[in-house]
Every structure is written in C-alpha cells, then in structure tokens.
Amino acid sequence: MVKVFAPGVVKLFGEHAVVYGKPAIATTIDRGVFIECEKSDRLIIESIGTPSTLVYLPEEGRLEALGAERFFAYVNTALKIARERWGKLKARFSIKSELPPSIGAATSAAVSVGILKAYSLCANVEVSKEELAKLGHQVELNVQGIASPMDTTAVAIGGVLKIWAHPFRVEKLDVSLPQFYIVVLPRRGTTGEIVADVKALLDRRRSAQSVINAIGEVVEEAEGCLRRGDLNCVGELMILNNWLLGALGVVDNRVMTLLDLLKTFVYGGKISGAGRGGVVLILPKDETVVEKILSATGYTYFKVSISKTGVVAI
Ligand SMILES: Nc1ncnc2c1ncn2[C@@H]1O[C@H](COP(=O)(O)OP(=O)(O)OP(=O)(O)O)[C@@H](O)[C@H]1O
Ligand SMILES: C[C@@](O)(CCO)CC(=O)[O-]
Structure with a gap:
C-alpha cells in the first residue's frame, strides 16, 4: 500500500498583491491531507469525515450525498489527468484531511497534488516535484477556471517559498519560525x-x-x-x-x-x-x-x- 502526506499551505505575506505581479511568501505546514492508494479490482475513492448532506430514498433503497460530486471535482480531475499521463489504474484511494476545506489552507491543492503523487507511486512511475506542481496547477485550472500556481507549487515543493505568479518564479527561503x-x-x-x-x-x-x-x-x-x-x-x-x-x-x-x-x-x-x-x-x-x-x-x-x-x- 502507498501512503502520501500532502501539506496544507498558508501565506505569511503578500496574498492578493501576488495576483498583480508582486511576490508573496507562502509556507507548507505540518497539517494536511493523508492519501492512501492500494491496487484493487476497481477504482474506488473514499474521503473520510467530509461534510455532506445525506438523503435516503427508501423506495429505491439508495443513499445520496448532496453536493458530493462537486466536492470530488479536484479528486476526479486529478485522477483523469493521472490516467491520461500514466495509464489506467484500478485502485482504492482513501483521503483523510486534518484541515477543514474552504478556509484558505489550500486543501484543494493538497488533495490535487496528493492524489497525483499517490497515483504515480501506485502505478510505479517516478514523477519530479516540478511535474507534480505543473499537473496540480492544471487540476486547479480545470476545476476553477482561474487559479494561481502558488498553492500547488508550495504543496509539491514544500518549505517557505517566495513566489511570483506573473511571470511564474519560485525561490526557496532557508528560514524557520517557531510554532x-x-x-x-x-x-x-x-x-x-x-x-x-x-x-x-x-x-x-x-x-x-x-x-x-x-x-x-x-x-x-x-x-x-x-x-x-x-x-x-x-x-x-x-x-x-x-x-x-x-x-x-x-x-x-x-x-x-x-x-x-x-x-x-x-x-x-x-x-x-x-x-x-x-x-x-x-x-x-x-x-x-x-x-x-x-x-x-x-x-x-x-x-x-x-x-x-x-x-x-x-
Ligand atoms: N478531504 C477531501 N476530499 C476530497 N476533496 C477535498 C477534500 N478537502 C478539500 N477538498 C476539495 O477542495 C475544495 C476546497 O477548496 P477551496 O479552494 O475552496 O479551499 P481551500 O483549498 O481549502 O482554500 P484556498 O484555495 O482558499 O486556500 C473542497 O470543496 C473539495 O472540492
Ligand atoms: C488571494 C490569493 O492571492 C491567495 C488565495 O489563497 C489568490 C491567488 O493568489 O490566486
């Protein structure tokens, strides 16, 4: 079984201005998303502890999770890009996040890059951090229409990074901070x-x-x-x-x-x-x-x- 940790990201300085050509300083943190991948006879994705409204249809004996398809958009798109790149894979993916979604801690980037990394390992393909950053950004662009490469780059490379979005450039800063x-x-x-x-x-x-x-x-x-x-x-x-x-x-x-x-x-x-x-x-x-x-x-x-x-x- 393959197990991957994809960190969350926070911006220490420079958000919003980064959209207009200024640099920003972002860092990965020690909380994030864990993803497991295990080969199986079919493709299954489970995301543990995610918020969803459950609707039970007794006449059909069926349960629906409202909004779940939209929630899985990053996972689906990452799987599609991985399949096109590294071939078909039948596996069970399990996702467990230590951070709530949609708060600005880059869970979408962590899930996207994490799925790509887990898929590549499960398919025995070696992928560089740079390629993961590029493909992760592609996932966010496909889902959101517009996205800066800041979060996906940070998840792929890690550490404290000075990032310029236009034109894209990244520099690793050798600095530390207390908790x-x-x-x-x-x-x-x-x-x-x-x-x-x-x-x-x-x-x-x-x-x-x-x-x-x-x-x-x-x-x-x-x-x-x-x-x-x-x-x-x-x-x-x-x-x-x-x-x-x-x-x-x-x-x-x-x-x-x-x-x-x-x-x-x-x-x-x-x-x-x-x-x-x-x-x-x-x-x-x-x-x-x-x-x-x-x-x-x-x-x-x-x-x-x-x-x-x-x-x-x-
Ligand atoms: N555990 C998870 N399993 C599957 N998808 C997830 C999970 N956590 C987050 N996501 C996806 O990421 C989306 C949240 O991304 P969104 O861009 O809104 O917030 P964020 O990435 O947490 O913050 P920001 O992009 O502002 O830094 C969720 O709606 C869902 O589609
Ligand atoms: C507000 C912003 O600068 C950061 C959002 O996490 C937008 C972006 O860089 O895409």
Missing part, C-alpha cells in the same frame, strides 16, 4: 469572488494600486526579518500587511476583534489567503495565554509548524 496558530473563522465568499472584488476595486480606484505596491514592499522587508529570525519585525509586518489587506476590503471586524483580544501576547497576526474570515495566522509570544484565550472564547484553532518538505510518501 504558530491558525485560527479558523467562517469564510464569507469564495476565493474567486473575493479576488474578483479586489480587482473591481483596483479598476474603480486608481489609488488602490498604491496599496498593492505597499504590500509588495512589506513582502521584501519581511523576507529580511524572516532571514534574521527577528520575530518582533515579522509580527509587526504581519499586522501592517493585515491593515493593507483591510484597505482592499478583505479583513472584517471578526479578524480585528481576534487580533485585538490577543495583542499583548503575540508578535503579530494576519489573515492568510483570500480573507473575509477563513484562516487567521497568530504568531504567539506567550503560547499558554494565547491557547487559554482561544479555548475560553470558543475559537477553532490549530497549532502548526512549518513543514520543510512538500508532498511525501510516508
């Missing part, structure tokens, strides 16, 4: 809708471009702070990046309330990804107090570390 938290807020809107709203703002108001430029400068300065391991600087620039994202309309009161609640006990924090809820990164100074506050106030959160590797066979 941090990802707090999960219900997200209002999809990544596509939020990216479209930011584009509309930039089309409407010429001065909004200066916010994008400022985010680009924050990313460059943050790279220096990360390389020096200067957490005060990293945290302060996270807050600055978050205010700039607020100016683009993607940070709401729930995020500001959370950051305000924790401010004495953290270096900094910011949304990660498209925003309007979803993942909020918290870089703690005092882990014990931060955890006490998060638990007492009922937030959903995960303590995570940077993962230095991308998708791996385990």
Whole structure:
C-alpha cells in the first residue's frame, strides 16, 4: 500500500498583491491531507469525515450525498489527468484531511497534488516535484477556471517559498519560525469572488494600486526579518500587511476583534489567503495565554509548524 502526506499551505505575506505581479511568501505546514492508494479490482475513492448532506430514498433503497460530486471535482480531475499521463489504474484511494476545506489552507491543492503523487507511486512511475506542481496547477485550472500556481507549487515543493505568479518564479527561503496558530473563522465568499472584488476595486480606484505596491514592499522587508529570525519585525509586518489587506476590503471586524483580544501576547497576526474570515495566522509570544484565550472564547484553532518538505510518501 502507498501512503502520501500532502501539506496544507498558508501565506505569511503578500496574498492578493501576488495576483498583480508582486511576490508573496507562502509556507507548507505540518497539517494536511493523508492519501492512501492500494491496487484493487476497481477504482474506488473514499474521503473520510467530509461534510455532506445525506438523503435516503427508501423506495429505491439508495443513499445520496448532496453536493458530493462537486466536492470530488479536484479528486476526479486529478485522477483523469493521472490516467491520461500514466495509464489506467484500478485502485482504492482513501483521503483523510486534518484541515477543514474552504478556509484558505489550500486543501484543494493538497488533495490535487496528493492524489497525483499517490497515483504515480501506485502505478510505479517516478514523477519530479516540478511535474507534480505543473499537473496540480492544471487540476486547479480545470476545476476553477482561474487559479494561481502558488498553492500547488508550495504543496509539491514544500518549505517557505517566495513566489511570483506573473511571470511564474519560485525561490526557496532557508528560514524557520517557531510554532504558530491558525485560527479558523467562517469564510464569507469564495476565493474567486473575493479576488474578483479586489480587482473591481483596483479598476474603480486608481489609488488602490498604491496599496498593492505597499504590500509588495512589506513582502521584501519581511523576507529580511524572516532571514534574521527577528520575530518582533515579522509580527509587526504581519499586522501592517493585515491593515493593507483591510484597505482592499478583505479583513472584517471578526479578524480585528481576534487580533485585538490577543495583542499583548503575540508578535503579530494576519489573515492568510483570500480573507473575509477563513484562516487567521497568530504568531504567539506567550503560547499558554494565547491557547487559554482561544479555548475560553470558543475559537477553532490549530497549532502548526512549518513543514520543510512538500508532498511525501510516508
Ligand atoms: N478531504 C477531501 N476530499 C476530497 N476533496 C477535498 C477534500 N478537502 C478539500 N477538498 C476539495 O477542495 C475544495 C476546497 O477548496 P477551496 O479552494 O475552496 O479551499 P481551500 O483549498 O481549502 O482554500 P484556498 O484555495 O482558499 O486556500 C473542497 O470543496 C473539495 O472540492
Ligand atoms: C488571494 C490569493 O492571492 C491567495 C488565495 O489563497 C489568490 C491567488 O493568489 O490566486
């Protein structure tokens, strides 16, 4: 049996501005998606613990999972691309995610790249990280119509990466961070809708471009702070990046309330990804107090570390 771990991804700096030519800094984390593949007499995919509404049709003795086909779109497309590339495979795939979907932690990229990796191993084909990144991006493009290569590249390569989307370039940064938290807020809107709203703002108001430029400068300065391991600087620039994202309309009161609640006990924090809820990164100074506050106030959160590797066979 083949077993693969595909990490989730968070953006330390530069989301949204990356769409307009600025670099972003993303990192893989030690929570993600586990995928098993075992040869079988037919193709079966099971995804454990996924949300779906079950409808029972007693007259037909049949059970339907509402929305499940759409949910499996990334899996289906990854399997189709893998089959075209590496030939037909009859196998049982089992998917188990440690992260909720649709919060901005790149579960779609982890599932896409993870299925491709598991399929290739099960079919005894060797595939480079670069090819996995390219095919993973193809899966996201096919399903979403529009997608930056940031998440799929990060899942395939792993570690802390400086990424330019247009033209595409990636640089691995040899930096580390202590453990941090990802707090999960219900997200209002999809990544596509939020990216479209930011584009509309930039089309409407010429001065909004200066916010994008400022985010680009924050990313460059943050790279220096990360390389020096200067957490005060990293945290302060996270807050600055978050205010700039607020100016683009993607940070709401729930995020500001959370950051305000924790401010004495953290270096900094910011949304990660498209925003309007979803993942909020918290870089703690005092882990014990931060955890006490998060638990007492009922937030959903995960303590995570940077993962230095991308998708791996385990
Ligand atoms: N365990 C899983 N099994 C199968 N498909 C999954 C699983 N987890 C996530 N997905 C797919 O990924 C989709 C979530 O992707 P979406 O792009 O909305 O969010 P995300 O990747 O978590 O965040 P973002 O792209 O904003 O970083 C789900 O709707 C589903 O199609
Ligand atoms: C908001 C954005 O920058 C990150 C979403 O995770 C969009 C993208 O890069 O495609």
